[in-house]
Amino acid sequence: NHMGLVKSTSTLQLIKNLIDGQPDAAVPGIYTNESSASCASPGRTYLFSSHSPVELHVYDSQGRHTGPKDGAVELGITGSDSMTLGEDSFALVPEGDTYRIELDATGSGSFDLDIETLENGVSVESVVYLNIPLQSPDTKAETSFSGTGLALSLDSDGNGTTDEIIQSTATLVGPAAGDTAPPNISLAIPSEVVVGASITASFSATDDLSGVASIAATLDGTPVSQGGII
Numbered sequence: 001n002h003m004g005l006v007k008s009t010s011t012l013q014l015i016k017n018l019i020d021g022q023p024d025a026a027v028p029g030i031y032t033n034e035s036s037a038s039c040a041s042p043g044r045t046y047l048f049s050s051h052s053p054v055e056l057h058v059y060d061s062q063g064r065h066t067g068p069k070d071g072a073v074e075l076g077i078t079g080s081d082s083m084t085l086g087e088d089s090f091a092l093v094p095e096g097d098t099y100r101i102e103l104d105a106t107g108s109g110s111f112d113l114d115i116e117t118l119e120n121g122v123s124v125e126s127v128v129y130l131n132i133p134l135q136s137p138d139t140k141a142e143t144s145f146s147g148t149g150l151a152l153s154l155d156s157d158g159n160g161t162t163d164e165i166i167q168s169t170a171t172l173v174g175p176a177a178g179d180t181a182p183p184n185i186s187l188a189i190p191s192e193v194v195v196g197a198s199i200t201a202s203f204s205a206t207d208d209l210s211g212v213a214s215i216a217a218t219l220d221g222t223p224v225s226q227g228g229i230i
Helices: 001-006 009-019 175-179
Strands: 043-052 054-059 065-069 072-075 081-085 089-096 100-105 109-120 122-134 139-147 153-157 164-166 169-171 184-187 203-206 215-221 222-224
Touching: 001 043, 001 065, 043 054, 043 100, 054 081, 065 081, 065 089, 072 081, 089 100, 100 109, 122 153, 169 175
Parallel strands: none
Antiparallel strands: 043 089, 043 109, 054 065, 054 100, 065 072, 081 089, 100 139, 109 122, 122 169, 139 153, 153 164, 184 203, 215 222
């Protein structure tokens, strides 16, 4: 969330280094000039991003690796880039190969994976995997990508055996793939609410471009069902 972002030491260091004119001292892949950024280069590139407690590793067909290694970042894939900011990780690679994406849990909970195809730096397709469960820090997930999204293999206990095959949540193309505008959220609340009285839960969310994958609500941390009494 926004509060967590500005409290992050890595974010504050990034801002300081950008002001000092030393963007690469903060994290790889941050540029002060758009023409210098790999994602703005001509042609097609693939941008892999993971969110929540996982490490993101990308391997090409020759086994070369881009991602974290021994506390640093390895850019073994020619023309690749990689960065990690908090629990968000990103890897950029050129089109023209089949890539294996591996995700290693660093905690329990869940994670999201987004695979974007960029055309001259503009997102033209996005394959999204949402709320993938992380049973423990031993959980691993893997998929391959060469322009078409495949199912995600989940090894919940890290014993080397696939426990579940997970299909992508959605594939977005065209303007929907680059949609960053938040959905419109509606809460139907009576104009007058009596303290201690109950009301019917009524909420909705819409998005004209990418659509809405799921809708959930909580009140003081407790899940609330649509039409339920709160």
